Amino acid sequence: MKQYNVAIVGATGLVGQTFIKVLEQRNFPIESISLFASDRSAGKKMFVNHQEIEVKETAPESFQGIDIALFSAGADISLHFSPIAAQAGAVVIDNSAAFRMIPAVPLVVPEVNPEDIKKHKGIIANPNCSTIQMVVALYPLHKVNPIKRIIVDTYQAVSGTGSAAIDELTMQAKQVLEGQGTIPHVYPHQIAFNILPEIDVFLDNGYTKEEWKMVNETRKIMHADDIAISATCARVPVFNGHSEAVHVEFSQTMSPDEARRILSQAPGVKLLDDPVISLYPQPWSASGTDEVYVGRIRQDVSHPRGLAMWIAADNVRKGAALNAVQIAEEIIKREWIHPKGGADEKVRALIDSDGNSL
Amino acid sequence: MKQYNVAIVGATGLVGQTFIKVLEQRNFPIESISLFASDRSAGKKMFVNHQEIEVKETAPESFQGIDIALFSAGADISLHFSPIAAQAGAVVIDNSAAFRMIPAVPLVVPEVNPEDIKKHKGIIANPNCSTIQMVVALYPLHKVNPIKRIIVDTYQAVSGTGSAAIDELTMQAKQVLEGQGTIPHVYPHQIAFNILPEIDVFLDNGYTKEEWKMVNETRKIMHADDIAISATCARVPVFNGHSEAVHVEFSQTMSPDEARRILSQAPGVKLLDDPVISLYPQPWSASGTDEVYVGRIRQDVSHPRGLAMWIAADNVRKGAALNAVQIAEEIIKREWIHPKGGADEKVRALIDSDGNSL
Numbered sequence: 001m002k003q004y005n006v007a008i009v010g011a012t013g014l015v016g017q018t019f020i021k022v023l024e025q026r027n028f029p030i031e032s033i034s035l036f037a038s039d040r041s042a043g044k045k046m047f048v049n050h051q052e053i054e055v056k057e058t059a060p061e062s063f064q065g066i067d068i069a070l071f072s073a074g075a076d077i078s079l080h081f082s083p084i085a086a087q088a089g090a091v092v093i094d095n096s097a098a099f100r101m102i103p104a105v106p107l108v109v110p111e112v113n114p115e116d117i118k119k120h121k122g123i124i125a126n127p128n129c130s131t132i133q134m135v136v137a138l139y140p141l142h143k144v145n146p147i148k149r150i151i152v153d154t155y156q157a158v159s160g161t162g163s164a165a166i167d168e169l170t171m172q173a174k175q176v177l178e179g180q181g182t183i184p185h186v187y188p189h190q191i192a193f194n195i196l197p198e199i200d201v202f203l204d205n206g207y208t209k210e211e212w213k214m215v216n217e218t219r220k221i222m223h224a225d226d227i228a229i230s231a232t233c234a235r236v237p238v239f240n241g242h243s244e245a246v247h248v249e250f251s252q253t254m255s256p257d258e259a260r261r262i263l264s265q266a267p268g269v270k271l272l273d274d275p276v277i278s279l280y281p282q283p284w285s286a287s288g289t290d291e292v293y294v295g296r297i298r299q300d301v302s303h304p305r306g307l308a309m310w311i312a313a314d315n316v317r318k319g320a321a322l323n324a325v326q327i328a329e330e331i332i333k334r335e336w337i338h339p340k341g342g343a344d345e346k347v348r349a350l351i352d353s354d355g356n357s358l
Numbered sequence: 359m360k361q362y363n364v365a366i367v368g369a370t371g372l373v374g375q376t377f378i379k380v381l382e383q384r385n386f387p388i389e390s391i392s393l394f395a396s397d398r399s400a401g402k403k404m405f406v407n408h409q410e411i412e413v414k415e416t417a418p419e420s421f422q423g424i425d426i427a428l429f430s431a432g433a434d435i436s437l438h439f440s441p442i443a444a445q446a447g448a449v450v451i452d453n454s455a456a457f458r459m460i461p462a463v464p465l466v467v468p469e470v471n472p473e474d475i476k477k478h479k480g481i482i483a484n485p486n487c488s489t490i491q492m493v494v495a496l497y498p499l500h501k502v503n504p505i506k507r508i509i510v511d512t513y514q515a516v517s518g519t520g521s522a523a524i525d526e527l528t529m530q531a532k533q534v535l536e537g538q539g540t541i542p543h544v545y546p547h548q549i550a551f552n553i554l555p556e557i558d559v560f561l562d563n564g565y566t567k568e569e570w571k572m573v574n575e576t577r578k579i580m581h582a583d584d585i586a587i588s589a590t591c592a593r594v595p596v597f598n599g600h601s602e603a604v605h606v607e608f609s610q611t612m613s614p615d616e617a618r619r620i621l622s623q624a625p626g627v628k629l630l631d632d633p634v635i636s637l638y639p640q641p642w643s644a645s646g647t648d649e650v651y652v653g654r655i656r657q658d659v660s661h662p663r664g665l666a667m668w669i670a671a672d673n674v675r676k677g678a679a680l681n682a683v684q685i686a687e688e689i690i691k692r693e694w695i696h697p698k699g700g701a702d703e704k705v706r707a708l709i710d711s712d713g714n715s716l
Contacts, residue, residue, distance in 0.1 A: 149660050153511035153603035155553050155592065169551075173531055194642035195513050195594060195601045197654050197668045202633035206614060206656030215659065230660035232603035232668065234513065236553060237595050243553045245511035245590035245603075256564060275560035284552035296555050298564030301573065302507050302588035310555045310590065 003031035004332070007066045007090065009058050009081060010073030011035035012044055014163045015095055018321035019070050020048050026325060029332070036062055037073070063088040067337060068328050071095055072320065086122025091337055093124050093324045097209075100125040100217060107220050110326040111268040112139040117327060117336055124327055127221060128213040129319025130154050130233065130242055135221050136292040136318070137311045138248065140266035141259055142222060145250045148305075149228040152214060155236045155243040156199060157283060159316050161186060166239055173237070192237050199233040208233055241283025242315040250305045256297045259307055263294050268318070273297055281312035289314055290322055361389035362690070365424045365448065367416050367439060368431030369393035370402055372521045373453055376679035377428050378406050384683060387690070394420055395431070421446040425695060426686050429453060430678065444480025449695055451482050451682045455567075458483040458575060465578050468684040469626040470497040475685060475694055482685055485579060486571040487677025488512050488591065488600055493579050494650040494676070495669045496606065498624035499617055500580060503608045506663075507586040510572060513594045513601035514557060515641060517674050519544060524597055531595070550595055557591040566591055599641025600673040608663045614655045617665055621652050626676070631655055639670035647672055648680055 006023070010016040016037070023030065033048050036058040044055040056062065058077065063069060063085040071078050071085075072095035082092045082099065099105040106116040107125045112135050117124055127135075134152060141147065158165040165186045172182040172192035182190045189196055200209035207215075214231040218224075236243075264271050272279050273295040281293035292313040300306025313319060331337055364381070368374040374395070381388065391406050393413045400415040414420065416435065421427060421443040429436050429443075430453035440450045440457065457463040464474040465483045470493050475482060485493075492510060499505065516523040523544045530540040530550035540548045547554055558567035565573075572589040576582075594601075622629050630639050631653040639651035650671040658664025671677060689695055 151509050151605050151658075151660060153590075155513065155594065170535065174535055177528065177532055177535075188636035189640060190642055193596050194640055195596060195670075196640065197601070197603070197638055198633070198636055205659075206633065206654065207659070208633075228660035230605060230658045230664070230666055232511075232605075232654065232666060234601070234603065234668075236513065238551050238553060243555070243592070245555070245592065247509050247588060247590075275556070275564065275566075278546035278556055280555055282547060282552055282554065284548055296564070296590065300509075300588045301563075301565070302509060302586035306588070308588055308590060310592075312553075 001029055003029040004067040005032045005034070005065055006030050007034040007036060007063060007069040007085070009036045009069060009071045009077065011046060011055055012037045012041040013072060014159060014316055015072035015320045018316050019072065019325065020046065022317065022321045022325045024049055026329070028325060028328070034062065034066065060084050063090050066090040068093065068331070070324050070328070082123050090122070091120065091124065091331055092122060093126055093327050095126045095320050095324055097128065097213065099123055100127060100213075101220065107217060108327050109135050109221055109323060110330050111136050111266070112221050113223065114330050117330055118334070120336070126320065126324045126327065127217045128210070129160055129315040130156060130210065130244065131214050131217040131221070132319050132323050133242060133292045133311055133313035133315070134214070134244055134246065135218055136268045137263065137294045137309070138246070139222055140262050140269070141248070141250070141254065142224065144262060145252050145254050147224070147227050147248055147250055149249040150218065151247040152229070152231045153245045154231065154233045155238070155283070156233060157238040157240045157242055157315055158191060158235065159240040160199075160242065160319070165191070169237055169239060187235065191235060194237065196235040197232060199235055238283050240287040240314060240316060241312055242319060243281065243283050244311040245308070246311055247300050247306060247308050249300075249303050250307070253305050254307055256299060256307065259297050259309070268292055269294055271295065281310055283312050286312045287314050288317070290317055292318055359387055361387040362425040363390045363392070363423055364388050365392040365394060365421060365427040365443070367394045367427060367429045367435065369404060369413055370395045370399040371430060372517060372524075372674055373430035373678045376674050377430065377683065378404065380675065380679050380683045382407055384687070386683060386686070392420065392424065418442050421448050424448040426451065426689070428682050428686070440481050448480070449478065449482065449689055450480060451484055451685050453484045453678050453682055455486065455571065457481055458485060458571075459578065465575060466685050467493050467579055467681060468688050469494050469624070470579050471581065472688050475688055475692070478694070484678065484682045484685065485575045486568070487518055487673040488514060488568065488602065489572050489575040489579070490677050490681050491600060491650045491669055491671035491673070492572070492602055492604065493576055494626045495621065495652045495667070496604070497580055498620050498627070499606070499608070499612065500582065502620060503610050503612050505582070505585050505606055505608055507607040508576065509605040510587070510589045511603045512589065512591045513596070513641070514591060515596040515598045515600055515673055516549060516593065517598040518557075518600065518677070523549070527595055527597060545593065549593060552595065554593040555590060557593055596641050598645040598672060598674060599670055600677060601639065601641050602669045603666070604669060605658050605664060605666050607661050608665070611663050612665055614657060614665065617655050617667070626650055627652055629653065639668055641670050644670045645672050646675070648675060650676055
């Protein structure tokens with residue numbers, strides 16, 4: 001079986017560490033693995049498959065001979081190094097928002113639009129965490145009965161912000177329990193025992209970028225530009241695992257039983273829906289697992305063709321690292337690794353002019 | 359100024375204690391105060407206006423000479439003792455769900471439907487906490503531009519369950535932070551660093567009673583039986599203060615600016631809406647205050663006549679104790695204390711036949 005030279009950019013971060021864990025757990029066919037990060041983290045040692053690897057600073061020459069480069073080091077690093085990596089012949093799977101809405105860059109959830117990978121020019125974008133878990137649950141229903149409108153309100157864990165946010169929640173929770181005051185650093189206000197309806201920056205229209213990602217990315221992944229979508233994204237004092245209250249309007253009526261039947265056979269979905277025994281998705285138990293959990297499926301009584309449901313998943317795994325590795329697996333399985341020099345001028349021009357737009 | 363003989367039933371509970379605090383803070387005109395609870399709590403001493411009062415067991419004869427009886431001891435106690443208290447001449451303001459949906463019983467939020475108090479027959483119902491804060495924020499908009507549909511997803515604090523739930527969150531949070539396991543008692547699953555989409559019991563239609571209360575009580579309070587409403591209610595690891603993501607569809611378009619203008623003058627509402635400086639409602643800062651806070655007001659981009667917003671309030675104060683005391687103040691101000699023997703046969707018949715229905 002062919003093996004691949006893999007690079008991880010942002011290896012020391014929360015998603016970077018989870019890339020390693022997921023690659024190991026799934027026996028990803030690794031020929032060699034290179035770990036990159038900022039100069040601050042260079043020199044650190046990390047273990048991959050019981051082998052000690054030194055983290056190096058990301059540099060233009062880092063990508064020589066790399067087949068697959070998994071990026072999770074923020075949009076600026078992605079904007080700078082992804083085209084270089086693609087030019088060097090690697091397929092980049094980028095977890096940042098830098099390239100997601102560029103038309104020529106595939107934005108992929110393997111359970112939903114794996115075929116989109118095929119047209120990649122060296123860079124494939126991994127969607128936003130909240131969007132991934134929602135489309136895994138909704139796409140199987142949409143295929144049967146096209147969705148007209150989605151209203152989603154999220155309950156997002158601090159792990160989505162990174163390990164500093166996990167430390168902040170830990171520290172603040174201890175301080176509150178000991179009757180002390182807290183000082184926010186990572187978030188604008190205290191997150192322990194509090195809720196903050198602010199994720200990513202605010203746009204002029206009053207939405208946050210996070211909310212707007214759910215609108216645009218859902219449409220792009222599902223190839224459904226006419227779905228009306230509105231989201232409120234809130235940060236909750238949960239370490240890991242995002243939850244979502246979702247209200248969907250379909251083209252035709254869909255019964256809860258039909259939705260359950262479809263979702264019980266849907267890829268990547270696990271149905272947890274038995275109110276009588278308090279069985280429903282929870283972030284605490286979703287954490288550390290691969291599935292997107294769906295439950296609380298019921299008629300949306302406010303709309304004749306509506307369903308309401310509750311979705312939870314591990315936002316660092318399925319919402320980031322796992323989804324990226326699944327994309328890499330698709331690339332391998334379908335032999336969609338293109339010859340070197342794949343990032344063509346057109347894509348790079350788009351990136352330059354538009355890379356910061358979303 | 360006339361003073362009143364006040365009774366509190368359920369005085370030792372979280373809402374009961376807050377009744378006392380609110381009565382003190384608002385200089386409620388108290389002639390005498392009697393504190394009642396279960397036999398388990400009888401004999402306890404509590405302070406009201408620096409005066410030590412002994413808690414007595416609630417009994418049929420407890421209400422002789424009482425003008426105003428504030429109940430918060432659960433639906434069973436309310437069903438049993440409220441008609442007795444009303445028969446003895448007291449006006450009962452009941453915080454349980456026992457009487458809320460009985461047509462002849464007023465269900466009142468003073469900022470919304472104070473006139474409904476007038477027709478009381480001895481019992482006035484205090485609405486569900488999540489419903490109160492939502493209607494305080496939405497009614498001023500509804501008056502100008504009738505609401506057609508509401509979708510609301512809640513982030514509800516454990517104080518809504520009572521003091522045992524506050525203890526459970528405290529204990530479990532400590533255990534998790536120390537790397538220990540947790541054992542749930544009050545809730546079906548761990549609440550620390552977790553989210554539970556289950557509040558009150560499940561109904562056959564897949565909704566919880568809490569969600570269904572938001573449907574029925576909103577319609578009754580706002581006198582708007584045709585508003586379509588759907589809710590998902592979730593318990594979050596917050597000690598006090600409920601938050602709500604709300605999506606509203608109006609009869610006509612309403613701009614965010616118009617909504618802000620209306621809400622900036624609305625009774626009981628405080629607008630906190632300046633994203634640039636991360637100003638929006640938060641349960642942590644709403645806790646211990648009287649206002650219903652509204653922010654994140656923006657076009658709901660999924661509907662041509664929609665607005666989205668974020669609401670937070672202290673669920674034990676405005677969601678329970680404060681609202682009840684405000685009802686009592688209205689009764690006094692408008693001289694709506696009726697002569698003794700106010701609970702007529704018709705109401706009591708309805709209670710007997712229907713009291714457990716919601």
